[in-house]
Amino acid sequence: MPELPEVETIKNELLPHILGCRVNGVTLLWEGIVRQPSVKEFCSRLIGQRLTGLARRGKYLIFSLTSGEVLIIHLKMTGSLLLKPALTEADKFVRATLHLDKETELHFRDPRKLGVMWLVEDADSVVGKLGPEPLEAGFTPQVLAQRLANRTAPIKALLSDQTFIAGIGNMYADEALFAARIHPLRSGGSLSSEEVERLHRAIQQVLWSAIANKGASTDTYFRPDGTRGTAHFQFQVAHRLSGKFCPVCGTPIERIPIRNRGSYFCPKCQAQGV
Ligand SMILES: [Zn+2]
Numbered sequence: 001m002p003e004l005p006e007v008e009t010i011k012n013e014l015l016p017h018i019l020g021c022r023v024n025g026v027t028l029l030w031e032g033i034v035r036q037p038s039v040k041e042f043c044s045r046l047i048g049q050r051l052t053g054l055a056r057r058g059k060y061l062i063f064s065l066t067s068g069e070v071l072i073i074h075l076k077m078t079g080s081l082l083l084k085p086a087l088t089e090a091d092k093f094v095r096a097t098l099h100l101d102k103e104t105e106l107h108f109r110d111p112r113k114l115g116v117m118w119l120v121e122d123a124d125s126v127v128g129k130l131g132p133e134p135l136e137a138g139f140t141p142q143v144l145a146q147r148l149a150n151r152t153a154p155i156k157a158l159l160s161d162q163t164f165i166a167g168i169g170n171m172y173a174d175e176a177l178f179a180a181r182i183h184p185l186r187s188g189g190s191l192s193s194e195e196v197e198r199l200h201r202a203i204q205q206v207l208w209s210a211i212a213n214k215g216a217s218t219d220t221y222f223r224p225d226g227t228r229g230t231a232h233f234q235f236q237v238a239h240r241l242s243g244k245f246c247p248v249c250g251t252p253i254e255r256i257p258i259r260n261r262g263s264y265f266c267p268k269c270q271a272q273g274v
Contacts, residue, residue, distance in 0.1 A: 004167030151188030
C-alpha cells in the first residue's frame with residue numbers, strides 16, 4: 001500500500017506537470033471510485049476547473065481547484081496516478097482518466113478497485129480526523145510522548161492508526177520499530193522517554209530515507225512517470241522478509257499478526273520489555 005513516502009513522491013513529481021492545468025474532461029471506467037458527490041455532479045463540477053495546487057495529508061492527495069473546492073484522492077492498496085500524453089489508451093486497470101490541457105492525461109490505475117475520489121468544499125470533511133504529520137516541525141518527541149501516554153494498544157497498531165499519526169502504514173511502522181529497537185507488541189504507554197525519542201528519530205529517518213528513494217515498489221506502486229521507487233531495497237525487516245535474517249544480529253526475522261497485519265521484527269534486537 002502506498003504510505004507517506006509514496007504519496008509524497010507522487011505529489012512532488014505530479015505537481016510541476018499539473019499545476020495550472022485545466023480539467024477538460026473526466027472518463028470514469030469504474031464509477032465506484034467516486035465517493036462524493038454523485039458521479040454526475042462530480043464530473044460536472046470538476047470539468048472546467050484549473051488545478052491550482054497539490055498537497056499531501058497523511059496518505060491523501062489534495063488537489064485545489066479554482067472554484068475553491070478540493071479534489072481528494074486516496075490510492076488505498078493498489079492505486080497509482082500516471083501522467084500520460086493526451087489520447088493514451090487506458091490499460092485494463094485504469095479506473096478514471098482526467099483529461100487535462102497541455103496535451104496531458106492523468107490515469108488513476110487501481111487493480112483492486114479500492115481507491116477513492118472525493119470532490120468537496122472542505123478538505124477537513126475527509127481528512128479532518130487524521131493525527132499529526134510525522135515530518136512537520138510540530139511533531140516533536142514531546143508530542144509523540146503525550147500521544148502515547150496511557151495507551152494500552154500495541155505500539156505497532158498505534159503507529160499504523162491514521163488518527164494517532166498520519167501517513168504510516170504496515171511497512172514503515174515495522175521499519176521504524178526495528179530502527180528504534182522496540183518490540184511491536186509493547187503497549188504505547190510502556191515506552192520510556194528514551195525509547196520515545198529513539199522512536200521519534202527512527203520514524204523521521206525511515207520516512208525521509210524512503211522519500212529520497214522515491215518510495216517502495218513492493219508490488220503495484222508506480223511513480224507518475226511509470227517507473228518504480230527503490231526504497232524497499234533499504235528495508236531491514238519489512239514486508240516479505242520472513243525467512244530472512246536480521247541484518248544487525250543474524251537472528252531469523254519473525255512474523256506475527258497484529259490487528260490482522262503481518263508484522264516483521266527481530267526477536268533479539270527488539271526484545272520484549274527492553
Ligand atoms: Zn537482530
